[in-house]
Amino acid sequence: MDTTDICRMPGRVSLNAHLYHKGKIPDALRHLILDISRAAKYIQFAIRTTEAGLAGSINQYGEDQLKLDVLSDEIIRQHLSESRRVASFASEEHDEVIELDPSLPYSVAYDPLDGSSLVDTNFAIGSIFGIYEGATFIGKTPRDQVAALYVLYGPRTLLIYSTGNSVHEFILNEVGEFILLREFLGIADDAKNYSPGNLRAVNENGAYKSVMDGWLSRALTLRYSGCMVADVHHIVSKGQGVFVNVGGKKYPEGKLRLAFECGPFAYIAHHAGGLASDGHSDILDKKLFTIDQRTPIIIGSSNEVRAVCDVLSR
Ligand code: AHG
Ligand code: MN
Ligand code: MN
Secondary structure (H helix, E strand, O other): OOOOOOOOOOOOOEHHHHHHHHOOOOHHHHHHHHHHHHHHHHHHHHHHHOOOOEEEEEOOOOOEEEHHHHHHHHHHHHHHHHHOOEEEEEEOOOOOOEEOOOOOOEEEEEEEEEOHHHHHHOOOEEEEEEEEEOOOOOOOOHHHEEEEEEEEEOOOEEEEEEOOOOOEEEEEOOOOOEEEEEOOOOOOOOOOEEEEEOHHHHHOOHHHHHHHHHHHHOOOEEOOOOOHHHHHHHHHHHOOOEEEEOOOOOOOOOOOEHHHHHHHHHHHHHHOOOEEEOOOOEHHHOOOOOOOOEOOEEEEOHHHHHHHHHHHOO
């Protein structure tokens, strides 16, 4: 029997219905994304109900872990393990890849809580996921992702996904379902907003100072919160802008990680018509050698990304 009629797109479109009709993906990937979205609901509940203290432990980068970092990581781990669609996964909070079952179809890289230093200020924070086909993503590039998504825990909880067929935005409703808010989001070629991460690097990185001076002289609008999910979402939501995080002399690769942060956002920016570069090459083509690999990133409106890269490479 042809199921197309029975499963016709309903008026109020759930994440599941959208993945089914517009995702153009196998059922296993649809179910994995739904399992991840379920984890995100528990995280947003934990954010509202958990005290914002330190967990008393440090992660692989020597950063203090918040209770919420640890809790969010555990929630995602549990959902990925129980999903039975994940061969292996790696989290920003751990220094090794967790291997579950090599016969399962996908591997996942995730940042359980991005912007966690902002928890006590009640600013927006997020979770980021990159999904690859096969038992491991090591040796692959972010272009090999079959899906990327992020969840923004702000005044509202939003989920944004791409499976290679543009970028779509969902809102968590009162009964705990992600419902379509906007679909086929695009990023225009020119930026009116700029988001300068690791700005302290201008003291040792003269090229970054020139970039900043350029933005100031052109009177672009500053939009920077300190949470990459919120700051890149600003670009996705407004349909234009540029986000930069580059290093200085001491840490030329900057702070942000290719597997957990830059790779998934590069995939989403690309499928919204934007660009993501490390200053020289497309982030989508950078090979993942280790899980803790860092990269500079310039992401957003293509003309502005190219212009920033030009100045940085002078
Ligand atoms: P995390 O909380 O996962 O460690 O990541 C925080 C990141 C990112 O979200 C943000 O863009 C960047 O740190 C902010 O760095 P600066 O404060 O140095 O600009
Ligand atoms: Mn992060
Ligand atoms: Mn994090």
